[in-house]
Amino acid sequence: MKNNMVKKLLTLALAGAMTLSLAACGSKSDDSSNDAQQGGDESGKTYKVAIIKQLDHASLDEIANAVAAELDKIAADNGVTIEYDITSGQNDQTILKQLSDQAIADQVDAIIPIATTAAQISALSAEDTKTPVVYAAVSDPEAASLTGIDYVTGTSDALNxxxxxxxxxxxxxxxxxxxxxxxxxxxxxxxxxxxxxxxxxxxxxxxxxxxxxxxxxxxxxxxxxxxxxxxxxxxxxxxxxxxxxxxxxxxxxxxxxxxxxxxxxxxxxxxxxxxxVNYTDLGAKTADLAYSAITDGMDGMEDYYLMDGxxxxxxxxxxxxxxxxxxxxxxxxxxxxxxxxxx
Missing domain, CATH: 3.40.50.2300 (Response regulator)
Known part of the structure; x- marks a missing residue:
């Protein structure tokens, strides 16, 4: 199933599916919290995270800033160092692939792509290494073929x-x-x-x-x-x-x-x-999920987490x-x- 999902993901991405996602009312709420507090003693460790925006505009900027702020908080709360870069694919699939491939080459501990095409391409780049890909703001993960992949999860903002x-x-x-x-x-x-x-x-x-x-x-x-x-x-x-x-x-x-x-x-x-939904909350939730994926692994994590609107x-x-x-x-x-x- 996982291989079929990745093959379908490749087809969608290369077909030029520019599926971006903002925020909207959701029909199912996510009650999980404090994800970043799970895991054992990580004190003193250093992690690297790549935050990749689909493009630059107010929605995705807010999410990226919220992710960064939450990663800073997680680092302070847990006595670890989290290094991250925020980049933009400028709505160009070639640039997005370059950014996600570079993240893999840099051996980051997780990629946080923001919006659907960024998530699809990041998942493709991480196929061999199984680097955790924890996306933000994908409105329809199933239609985007981002489910059933064991190294991929994230937050969804389905529209009502x-x-x-x-x-x-x-x-x-x-x-x-x-x-x-x-x-x-x-x-x-x-x-x-x-x-x-x-x-x-x-x-x-x-x-x-x-x-x-x-x-x-x-x-x-x-x-x-x-x-x-x-x-x-x-x-x-x-x-x-x-x-x-x-x-x-x-x-x-x-x-x-x-x-x-x-x-x-x-x-x-x-x-x-x-x-x-509140974009700042969505970004914070995504960062929490990413830290949990890094420190605890992705076994038991859901395909995606639908944010409450x-x-x-x-x-x-x-x-x-x-x-x-x-x-x-x-x-x-x-x-x-x-x-x-x-x-």
Whole structure:
């Protein structure tokens, strides 16, 4: 089974599957904690970890920073030294392979890839050495063929699309046309978009799709949705759109079109609202898992750990610009208010 999974992983990676993952509401919670406190006396030892981001943007940066902070804490708490480097694959599979191959050559004790393609390629690089690969923020590990591999585990942030759509209609029960904005280069967007369509079909609501694979295309797609007169826009955990959010949020807000998304990083960059996991918690959990994998081995570890969601994030700047009262979300979960940042 493991060999079949690795062969399938190779096929997916080489086919150019740029499956990136952000954060979103999950349906199953992970109650494990204090993973980093397991294991025996490791005092005085030194470990090396490679942290490899799929690309640079707010979501993945937050996760990487949280991983690094937790590794520092683990080192201090356990009297060990943890050396780590944070690198970025710049959304390029060739660079990602170079980075993960170099990590193996450097004999790191674990690789922490952030996002799906980074995880897939890191798993391939580690196939011979069985170096632990503990990924962060893969929304669908099974579809990405990252299960059934004994040296691979990590954190998942599966999206609860129906809940986000419920938020959209709680805010405006009269929504008649919804824009679906996403990238065809991200298989992780496939299921949430299909779920959104099914949800809207059930309600008899019209929807318009716009896809994009570059920043310029995202701007053009957003303009097309505005011209189409949509009442709201939905984007899943899509890194291509996330990377361009700062370029589109003002136009959407000026048009009075709230943008509902799959991660709080969108909202911090100007989108209206989301429901998802806390990225800092996800990064810390991933670091804990990595330390456990290094010190205790991976026997008994799960294929992946699904992070609990339920945090509603609203951009108050965007809400004010559109004169939206978001108190309708109070009964749906914990509401966190943020303002627009350029990070």
């Amino acid at each position: 699309t129906s809940f986000i759509m419920d938020m959209m209609f709680a805010q405006n029960p009269d929504v008649a046309k919804v824009g679906l904005l996403y990238s065809l280069s991200e298989p992780n967007s496939t299921k949430p978009i299909a779920d959104a369509k099914a949800y809207l079909d059930t309600k008899g609501i019209e929807y318009v799709e716009q896809t994009a694979n570059t920043n310029d295309e995202v701007v053009a797609a957003a303009s097309a949705l505005i011209a189409d007169g949509v009442d709201a826009v939905f984007t899943p955990t899509d890194n291509v759109i996330m990377a361009a959010e700062l370029a589109i949020y003002e136009d959407l807000a000026k048009a009075g079109i709230p943008h509902y998304t799959g991660a709080d990083s969108f909202v911090r960059n100007g989108a209206y609202a989301t429901c998802g 339920g945090i509603i994030t609203v951009n108050t700047d965007t809400a004010a610009a559109m004169s939206l009262d978001y108190s309708c979300f109070d009964s749906m979960g914990t509401v966190v208010e943020v303002t627009t940042t350029k990070d």
